[in-house]
Amino acid sequence: MGEILEAILKAVDDVNLQLPVDGRIERSKAAKLTGDDGKLDSLGLVNLIVAVERSVESHLGRNVVLTGDSTMSQAESVFASVNSLVEHVEKLLKEKEVG
Amino acid sequence: MSDFNLANFATALINDSESPGISPVEAPFGQVLPVLLDSSLQCWKHSPDLAIVWTQPHGVVKGFGDLLQGESVALDDIMSGVDTYAEALFKMSRKVHVVFVPTWITPNSLVPEGLLEMRSTGAHAILTQMNLRLSDLQNRTPSIHILNTEKWLRTAGKYAYNPKLWYMAKVPFGSEVFREAVADIKSAINGIIGNARKLIVVDLDNTVWGGIVGDLGWERITLGGHDPHGEAFADFQKGLKLLNRRGILLGIVSKNEEEIALEAINRHPEMVLRLDDFAGWRINWKDKAQNLADLVEGLNLGMQSVVFLDDNPVERARIRETFPDVLVPELSDDPMLYRSKLMDLRCFNLPAISGEDLRRTKMYQAERQRTGLRDRIGSVDEWLKSLLIEVRVEELNCANVGRVVQLLNKTNQMNLSTRRLAEKELMDWPQEGKRKLWTLRVSDKFGDSGLTGIMSMEWNGDEGRIVDFVLSCRVMGRKVEETMVHVLLQQARLVSLRTLQAEYLPTAKNAPCLRFLDSIESACRNGNLFIWDVTKDVPLPECIACTVVEGFPQA
Numbered sequence: 001m002g003e004i005l006e007a008i009l010k011a012v013d014d015v016n017l018q019l020p021v022d023g024r025i026e027r028s029k030a031a032k033l034t035g036d037d038g039k040l041d042s043l044g045l046v047n048l049i050v051a052v053e054r055s056v057e058s059h060l061g062r063n064v065v066l067t068g069d070s071t072m073s074q075a076e077s078v079f080a081s082v083n084s085l086v087e088h089v090e091k092l093l094k095e096k097e098v099g
Numbered sequence: 100m101s102d103f104n105l106a107n108f109a110t111a112l113i114n115d116s117e118s119p120g121i122s123p124v125e126a127p128f129g130q131v132l133p134v135l136l137d138s139s140l141q142c143w144k145h146s147p148d149l150a151i152v153w154t155q156p157h158g159v160v161k162g163f164g165d166l167l168q169g170e171s172v173a174l175d176d177i178m179s180g181v182d183t184y185a186e187a188l189f190k191m192s193r194k195v196h197v198v199f200v201p202t203w204i205t206p207n208s209l210v211p212e213g214l215l216e217m218r219s220t221g222a223h224a225i226l227t228q229m230n231l232r233l234s235d236l237q238n239r240t241p242s243i244h245i246l247n248t249e250k251w252l253r254t255a256g257k258y259a260y261n262p263k264l265w266y267m268a269k270v271p272f273g274s275e276v277f278r279e280a281v282a283d284i285k286s287a288i289n290g291i292i293g294n295a296r297k298l299i300v301v302d303l304d305n306t307v308w309g310g311i312v313g314d315l316g317w318e319r320i321t322l323g324g325h326d327p328h329g330e331a332f333a334d335f336q337k338g339l340k341l342l343n344r345r346g347i348l349l350g351i352v353s354k355n356e357e358e359i360a361l362e363a364i365n366r367h368p369e370m371v372l373r374l375d376d377f378a379g380w381r382i383n384w385k386d387k388a389q390n391l392a393d394l395v396e397g398l399n400l401g402m403q404s405v406v407f408l409d410d411n412p413v414e415r416a417r418i419r420e421t422f423p424d425v426l427v428p429e430l431s432d433d434p435m436l437y438r439s440k441l442m443d444l445r446c447f448n449l450p451a452i453s454g455e456d457l458r459r460t461k462m463y464q465a466e467r468q469r470t471g472l473r474d475r476i477g478s479v480d481e482w483l484k485s486l487l488i489e490v491r492v493e494e495l496n497c498a499n500v501g502r503v504v505q506l507l508n509k510t511n512q513m514n515l516s517t518r519r520l521a522e523k524e525l526m527d528w529p530q531e532g533k534r535k536l537w538t539l540r541v542s543d544k545f546g547d548s549g550l551t552g553i554m555s556m557e558w559n560g561d562e563g564r565i566v567d568f569v570l571s572c573r574v575m576g577r578k579v580e581e582t583m584v585h586v587l588l589q590q591a592r593l594v595s596l597r598t599l600q601a602e603y604l605p606t607a608k609n610a611p612c613l614r615f616l617d618s619i620e621s622a623c624r625n626g627n628l629f630i631w632d633v634t635k636d637v638p639l640p641e642c643i644a645c646t647v648v649e650g651f652p653q654a
Contacts, residue, residue, distance in 0.1 A: 018110050018274055043106050046268040050261050067263060 004093070005029060005086050007059045011051035012082065015040075018047050029086065034079045045079060056089065064092050100126040100134050100150065102158030104269040111277040117285050119292075123151075131159055135187040138194060149197040151284065152188060155271065156203035156226060159184045163229065166222055167209055177225060181232045192242050196521045197291060199284055201248040202230045206260045206271060241501075241522045244287060244450065251279035282445060290448035292519060293509030296347070296426060298378070298400055299339060300391060302409040303353040303360055307339075307372065308332050309434065312363045313355055323369025328434055335437040336371035343376055346456025347447055348398065348463065351380035352390045352407075378463035387414050388421040398463060399572035401511070401608070406446060410434075453502045455549040462573065465546040483577055483642035486543040490552075490582050493648035495536040500526055502550045503538055506571060511608035513575055513615065515568035515601055533558045535590065536567065539583065541574045548574050554583050556590065556599070563591050563633070565601040568612065578640035580615050584631075586645070591633045603627040 009027055016024040025031050025039045032038045034045060049066045056064045065071075071078055071088065078088045109123045126134040126142040131154055134140055157164035160180035162172045192198045203226055210216060216223040234245045252259040255275035264270040289295060304311045309321025309328050323333040343349050349372065353360055360382045364374055379398055381390035387409075395405055402424040409415050410430055419427045426446055430437060449456070469486060495503060504522045511517070520528070529536050539552030551571035556563055565587060570580055591599045603613050605627065616622060621637050622629040631637075639645055 014274065017114065017278075018107055020110065021114065043104070043268050043270075046264060046270070047107065047274070049267070050263055050273075053263075054258065054261075067267070 003060055004056070004089050005082070007055045008052055008082060008086055008089065010059065011048065011055040014051040014055070015044065015048045019044065025082075029081075029083045031082045033081055033085065035076070038080070040079075045075075048079070052085070052089065056093075062093055062096075064089055064096075066092075100131050100152045100154075102129050102131050102154050103271050104128065105153070107270055107274055108153070108277040108280065111274065111281045112284075115278075115281045115285065117282070119285065119288055121285075129158075132184070132187055135191040143194060147195055149199065149288070150191065150195045151199045151201075152191075153201045153280075154184075154203070156205065156229060157209075160229065163222075163225065166225065167205070174220075174225065174228070177229065178232055181229050185233055185236050188236060188243060189239055192240050193523075196242060196524075197288070198243045199246055199287065200233065200236070200243060201246045201251075201280065202233070204248045204252060206262075206265075241450070241504075244291075246280070246283055246287065248276075248280075251276045251283070254279050286445035286448040287450075289446070291450050291508075293505070294403075295449050296406050296446040297404040298348040298350055298395070298398065299342065299406045299408060300350040300352050300394065301339065302411065302414065303351060303355060303363075303382075305410040305434070306408060306430070306437075307336055308363070308367075308370075313359055317359070317363035317367050320363060320367065322367060329369070331435040331437065333369055333371055335434065335441065338438045338441045340371055340376060342441075342447055343460060344457065345447070345449065345452055346459050348378040348400075348460060349376055350378055350394050350398070351382060352387050352394060352409075353380070353382045354384055354387065355382050357382040375464065376460060378460050379467070386417075388417055391418060391422065391425070399575070406444065408441070451501055451505070453505060455502060458547075458549070462546065462548055465548075466573070468545050469543070480642070483640075486545070486577070486642070487644075488541065488543045488577060488579070488642055489644045489646065490579060491540040491542075491646045491648070492537050492586055493540075495525070495529060495538060497526075499538050499550060503536075503553055506550065507553055507567065507569060510569050510571060511606065512572050512611045513568070513570040513580065514606075514609050515612055515616075516566060516604045517606050517609060518567060528555075533594070534566075537586070537590075539570075539579065541577075541579055552579060552583060554587055556587060558591075558594060558596055561595060561597040563594075563596040563599040565599065568601060575611065578642055581619075581637065581640050582643050582645060584619060585637045585639045586647075588631060588633055588635075588637055591631075596633050598630055599633050600628055600630045603629065 012025050012027060012031070019025070019039065023039050025033065033048065034040050040048060053064055053066055056062055078084055105125055109125055112121045112123050124142055124145050124147060131152065134142060135152070157167050160177060162177035162180050166172045166177065188198065188200060205222065205226060210222045215221045218224060236243045237245060255273055258273040258275050260271070261273055264273065301307055309332055310319065312320050321329045321332060323329050339349055361374065364370055364372070379394050381394045383390065391407065395402060402422045406426045406428070407415070407418045408428065408430060415427045415429070418425055428440060428444060431440060500522055504520065504525055507525065508519050528534060534555065534557040536553065536555035538550050541548045541551050551574045553567050553569040554565065555567040556565055558564065568583065570583070588599060601616065603616060605613065616629045617624065619637065621635055622631050
């Protein structure tokens with residue numbers, strides 16, 4: 001999970017460049033992403049999805065799709081925080097291995 | 100203004116820390132033509148300084164959109180769509196000082212790549228023609244500038260497009276593209292307002308040639324030939340020469356025996372740059388910071404005009420610490436990357452090149468000759484007389500306005516009010532009320548320094564006010580300033596003024612203007628206000644021959 005966390009934090013770094021200086025996501029596992037305490041609006045979430053997919057591919061050499069039904073149907077919980085996103089990406093990658 | 104979601108681009112503009120800062124106002128999404136044509140919309144209420152109109156070709160030219168769907172569309176119909184859009188841009192351009200229009204590009208996913216696309220009926224070939232047609236706008240008005248989108252996409256590489264961004268948020272480009280766009284826009288703004296860098300100062304050993312010339316002799320330095328490094332150094336020199344031909348001055352600061360270094364420059368057959376290409380040099384064993392200061396002062400420039408290129412990181416650090424205003428890029432350890440590093444610099448961006456830009460190095464060479472003469476002659480007055488200085492005064496007109504705008508917007512030291520105007524504003528100004536603006540061309544026996552002075556006046560009743568008093572540092576200190584005062588007072592008498600005043604507006608850089616005004620005995624000073632009794636003449640300096648264009652008083 002360490003590698004996945006690192007890949008997602010790198011994506012957070014990219015997304016932060018597209019956020020106002022005073023509205024950036026904290027670089028930690030516990031950081032909130034969406035929802036009442038989150039920093040991301042709808043465009044920010046799109047930017048994050050694209051950034052995470054790109055980061056996982058370039059740093060882990062793996063493809064993950066975060067726009068499929070299994071993710072978007074639970075978007076509120078998957079993207080609630082960095083931690084929940086890490087867990088979800090790990091689950092998707094494991095499903096691909098098994099599948 | 101755009102037909103796609105600009106929010107990521109707007110954030111990139113806000114977040115970029117380079118000056119100038121930009122506060123974007125986003126026009127209503129997807130309503131490009133209405134926004135261009137309707138001044139009453141809310142987005143125009145802020146009186147923006149500049150407009151960025153970034154569209155997709157199929158979003159504003161219907162015929163092109165049909166072409167992308169495989170329909171057969173006449174080229175004339177597509178071009179007619181381009182002309183309609185261009186006309187709307189032209190009309191809108193009057194509302195702002197500057198308009199930036201990125202060239203059109205189509206994402207790979209819209210067009211199947213292949214041999215057909217570059218045929219005359221293919222999408223890419225037609226898009227090229229559309230962009231060329233759009234760029235004709237730059238010939239109609241100087242306030243519209245077309246920017247090269249393809250360069251941004253090339254730099255962003257495989258992250259230039261992501262279809263998911265489009266489908267989920269109507270954002271056609273990745274964030275790297277927007278960041279490149281912001282960098283180019285800021286570079287363009289700096290060029291337009293006169294902040295482009297004007298002087299590149301280079302080291303010699305291992306910077307413009309490989310090896311230490313003092314150790315090897317000029318015959319054995321690495322330059323040109325079939326050697327990859329030699330070719331790279333020669334290409335780097337070609338890059339410097341290209342910039343020099345656009346009016347960027349070149350200088351040398353090198354720790355070397357001058358004689359040996361100059362011999363290499365003059366004699367090596369593969370040298371692209373010769374001594375005539377340099378406006379000045381300091382080649383000795385002194386501290387490079389001191390040498391740079393001497394060189395820059397001798398060229399009458401400020402450190403904010405300078406780029407310093409040196410292979411030695413210690414020397415680079417020295418200059419950075421001593422002169423924070425000097426741009427000191429990190430040169431790669433590999434000279435094969437020098438040329439591309441040079442071409443990637445955005446600090447030389449200019450909206451236009453004037454004849455004077457092209458002659459600038461020769462003007463500095465002539466200045467070296469003048470200085471040499473001064474050293475021989477001794478007395479300043481005798482020296483000035485020996486120069487046979489001629490000053491030609493004429494009113495602002497369509498032929499000289501380009502150079503006047505350039506001079507007005509970049510001159511800092513001898514500048515009374517530091518007004519900055521775009522070309523249209525400048526041409527409109529004398530038309531409103533009782534106003535006149537004149538230009539001065541200065542030449543002497545060594546050459547023509549070009550259009551180097553601007554003065555303007557407005558009046559009401561019998562009281563006049565000098566609005567602009569601008570003189571290029573190139574000709575300061577040769578009694579041209581006194582000539583300007585003489586001519587202004589003559590003109591004031593022509594329109595029956597009683598007094599003429601000049602209000603000095605201080606900036607960080609225009610203290611020389613205050614010192615000059617203070618030196619004029621005939622002016623009465625009250626704080627920063629200088630007032631002349633128009634009936635009292637300020638004589639034309641003896642060393643100046645003044646010629647006036649008809650319609651203006653003889654000096």
